[in-house]
Amino acid sequence: MMRGGWHDRPLTHPGRGSHPEGGPHGAHPTAPCRARHVPAGPRPMTAALQSPLGAPVTFERVSKRYGDALAVDAVDIDVAPGEFFTLLGASGSGKTTTLMMLAGFQMPSSGEIRVGGRAITHVAPAARNVGMVFQSYALFPHMSVAENIGFPLRMRRAGGAARDAAVARVLSIVGLEGLGNRYPRQLSGGQQQRVALARAIVFEPPVLLMDEPLGALDKHLRAHLQVEIKRIQARLGLTVLYVTHDQEEALTMSDRICIMRDGRILQTDSPEALYDRPADTYVAGFFGESNIVTARADGDGHALFGPARVPLPAGVRPGAAVDCAIRPERISLAPAGAPASGGALRVPATVTAATFVGDYRRYELALADGTPLSVREALRETRAGFTPGAAVTASWAPGAMRFFVDGRAVA
């Protein structure tokens, strides 16, 4: 929705799963249900129709308490101008509450939020100038597509010609040229979500909030719109705060991802860093798979991963229980007895299961002492796959391993 303003929205708060004319977001009973009124927009229309750069967004020690429950616990977030920033976490981790505090629909219990360097914690939603898109499209059913998209501009008293031009422009940006006269009920789910996106960006807000915007769409359409949203965001230079619980979506779309759990931020990093250097076992478990063996550190800086003796990072004290992790795709397989490549850890194993999964093969192995190991091998035309019972050597670079003590990564 537009500018986060109560005036800009259908009469109910368009939370996930809610219909524009239906009940408010169940998890947010305090959401606004005000009648529309014409706001004093923060910028004159002429400025709003120029292309602005995205604004930086800062949360400083922001908490939100509902009664006894701490939904968001002293979070610090810094989003750069034009950055695609994703909040990712399990259900109830505080993602939506964080977004709603930025939109102005929830008031922080403590801390400060700034947009473009300006403290907005006590600024009314209408004056925050953020665009919003929700899983439920929250379109006005009695308005045409063009009227829906032009609505925020009308609320900002944009003249007819300027409004028509802006609507035509965003219709083209979201790929809906020619559909301006249709009504929402005459559109597919994906098209309706494009209208919602067009409506959120028509006044060119420097910050766009998206809360599970693709959650209602099928997988194929999701993938398509993910690319579209990224394209539009890059083209307009918008700062995007995006909420999802889909890790693949987060990895594909984000410049940085902030992992939330129980209202806290566990790690904020690039997708690559989160995948390769998770700060703890929870984050490691969030993305992809890992083979994890818990072992005792010996007095010589090593631990046994099954039968393999692996070097540990400096700083692991002797006797500590260490979770030693290696991702399935970092392991190579060769027939037993094949020449060794230098530097790799090499472990004899037996294939217990082999599965063809299209672009890769997945193997389950048993190491000599029975330790199970999953391997994911990209298909190579030059070699046939191994079959169950085959004797193989599994190998990987020691540097590909990650180690955790008491759940925290040790580097």
Ligand SMILES: Nc1ncnc2c1ncn2[C@@H]1O[C@H](COP(=O)(O)OP(=O)(O)OP(=O)(O)O)[C@@H](O)[C@H]1O
């Ligand atoms: N209005 C409210 N009153 C009381 N508790 C609330 C309210 N809104 C959210 N909560 C609680 O705050 C916590 C965080 O909720 P929030 O909706 O932010 O999580 P989320 O990560 O967005 O979850 P989901 O992915 O399921 O939407 C949850 O425990 C939730 O039950």
